[in-house]
Amino acid sequence: MNIKITGSGSYIPTEVVSNIDFAKHVFLNDDGTPFPHPNDVVAQKFLEITGIQERRYVKDDLLTSDIATIAAKIAIEDAKIDPETLDYIIMAHNFGNVKKGAIQSDMLPSLAARVKHDLRIKNPKCVAYDMLFGCPGWVESVIQAWAFIKAGMAKKCLVIGAETLSRVVDLHDRDSMIYSDGAGATIIEATDDDSGILAHESASFTYDEAHYLFFGNSFNTEHDPDVRYIKMYGRKIYEFALSEVPKAMAACLEKSGVDISQVKKVLIHQANEKMDEAIIQRFYRIYKQQTPEGIMPMSIHKLGNSSVATVPTLYDLLIKGNLENHSLSKGDIILFASVGAGMNVNAIVYKV
Template sequence: MKARILGTGSYLPERCLTNDDLAQWLDTSDAWIRERTGIGRRYVSEAGTAEMAVRAAKAALENGGISAEEVDLILVGTMTPDYFCPSVSCQVQCALGADRAACLDISAACSGFLFALSTAQAYISSGMAETVLVIGAETMSRVVDWEDRGTCVLFGDGAGAAALQAGETGILAVDMGCRGSKGMALSCPAVPLQNPTERARYEENSFIRMDGQEIFKFAVRTVPDTVRRVLQAAGIPAEEISHFVFHQANRRILLSVAKNLGIPMEKVPMNIERTGNMSAASVPVLLDELNRKGELVRGEKLVLSGFGAGLSWGSLVLEW
């Protein structure tokens, strides 16, 4: 059996920050940000990761005609949980009343939703689960330095979800990987080591630190490779793919990837101008937008691909 997406959902916070808003306290401008990233605005949460995840999950279940009681497994891709414990997935289970579901958070940053979808496929194909709720949710606004124009202009908050069930068609092939040797190119410190025998010296903040050039080079080289591998594994030529739903990291990255793969930009949907980089939430939010607009047709083939901190990547081919 394969994992088939039956419904999607998403949630974006009400509060929006435009580039002009950021320019009120940063040495930047709308033109400077747009030229380098393609971003015009982003949303910032007033609630947190779990609440956004719950809202997206409810929308996905409703869209797929699935009840919370049917869910066997809840997977949440996030690097910005509200608590170390309980997990976001356990908070979602409680809010939904999905009492029979096992719960698991997956920390793979911008690849988190793809890693979670791959996990759902493994559970469903093995017979360990029949119905899986997969969520990507991030409150990136809590981990960026709002005085650092190199990072805070990039990120936004949001959540997206997909409800999957076992079927004859669905996810056809998966490609995943990590390059831990380059992992510190994008990092975010955790709680400092403090115990009776050790006291590590950490910097005062726990904000994201990024080597932008290293990340750009990684993305434009790695994403075309992972897409080619997953298409080959599925036995499907790129020409048969209707939409390439990429992680919305940077418009320049997406243009470079499309050029490398030789695919027309009309097959590469973008919402980065409106949302910024939402890490694990970017792919499911964009997928839900396409679904709600009626741009996804049952039976057509899609490629989904996420990439980012770790350094990590995950791609899959699915039949909608």
Template sequence: MPNTIIIGSGSYLPERIITRDHFMDSEFYSDEGELLTKPNAEVIQKFVDITEIENRRYIKDGEVNSDLGARAAEEAIADANISKEDLDFIIYASNFGDVDENGMSNFMPSISSRVKNKLKIKNRKCINYDMIFGCPGWVEAMILADTIIKSGKGKLILVIGAETLSRVTDPHDRNKMIFADGAGAVVVKATDEENVGMISDKTVCDNAEELMFLENSPSLNKSAEQKTLYIRMHGRKIYEYALKNVPDAIKETIDAANLDIDDIDKILIHQANAKMDYAMISRLFKLYGKKEYDHVVSPMTIQELGNSSVATIPTMFDLIRKGKMANQSFKEGGNIVFASVGAGMNINAIVYRFPTKK
């Protein structure tokens, strides 16, 4: 049975850098629909203290999600040194598709097919899939790619994660400061080399009372037009759910790979909110009897890039792989974890082992 290895990566960060000053004139409302009377500077500072998000990237006018994804894909294909016509599949993870400047979400034709068109791929046997799975979408797309490769149905797959959350946020919701835009992509390939690539994975879907912890709903400002739906987070419930369930899922994935936490060089976890990420990683290490951990093991991009949903992990992977993150690198033969949690609620994790150069 073949294994699945990453042979190329790419990412695209929109040029617009949005600082805290961007939100100083916002009119914020509570979850109960009450106008917040605290000065915006105080509201924003409290937000930064919890999330650590100082900056985020927003897409330019006239662009859409698939434009970002196509740029990241072009870079990944070039980095992999392959012909785009040799791709067997394109799997595109997003939650809102191509959102226009009025907040209208568009999924027809599919985003993966639009990217195939933008890449000018002529191969009719290159199959396109969209993955709608919440923030864990890119990780789940990787799991799907691995399943396809192990089944023998494909040998070369492009996996993209891209989102433009700046266009689906309520202007009156403080949580809009969390969200950002961006894209990341990898090319994966079948290999006969043993004990490399994606060596274990796990997916958990809790879709009962957890279903609407992340949802679309009208503006918090009851005086605003209520027909438009925006992304809405029930933060406390998400935090409690993630802290209880994500560390266990990651540990089970590491255990399935017959590894210990000391064998893991990096944990690339979805950049949701710094406080939550720190808590989840800390709880994971405690499951192994360790009270503390070296934070270099779990890199963070959220402080400067915000939460771009499915794009956070592939973007971070690409930046580290290409030496663009200070004090971060991967090593030959090293083991890393990809892990995410998000709307659904869904959780997933992968243990990935880098091949050793020959």
């Protein structure tokens, strides 16, 4: 028995925010002092480092659980299953539902419970719970779904990654330009063919690295100190990712028994273009190989970093032929990989 993705769906928000839209923002240093460079210089440097030209934000009336439900409905339809037959709904996110203009996150009930409610699933044995695992949350949720099915505890699982990061960013922090909103969902089922999950790898580095991403005060010292925003030590994360993610990918590939020459695509968390490129180069350097051209599809240029939603959204776009110059065929080997708050890393080797 193998376990595979039988359906996928994504929700890409309709509100497009370009780098030019940050022209009137007042960017500050972390001590509240004015940033020394004009915003056009900030935007150009930001584009060179991250590759992000624009990002997507949800409309004011939408919540994380709403867009998760939209993506889930598409995945359910794509898999052609009855939602009442789902055994688990695993919902990866990090900040819950944050209403526009609110200062509190709402996770009561869990977002997975809300999605199940909105899907109008009656079956009480469909267990719904949330996964808090930083940006690698969707990948880790797929691994958990695999484990449930492998253990005979489930036959079908709905795995979702959704986030509305636009609601938790400090507009005085240049890093706010990285983050975006979105949702991706997948149906995970047992299969009789040879496709599916071939191996997985996960690790949590918390001894020194736990607080590389954290909730902190606005850089504007006049803001309410009790209101917190997503913050990060970018250089530390970059160095950590370059050190640990390639090793996790290589360990996963070794477990799978697949030769690196067979890998068709690497779907890595869309965090930062330069960082992702460096991770891929380090990965192939382990095997003393050059990075193959076209190995790494990217969505970050137009969609930004939507945390747990980046990998399932990228997969959905790729498998449905909606990424220019990229495609997948039956039997292709792909590698999922992610890194994020915790600090957590993980990877999956998957045969289409």
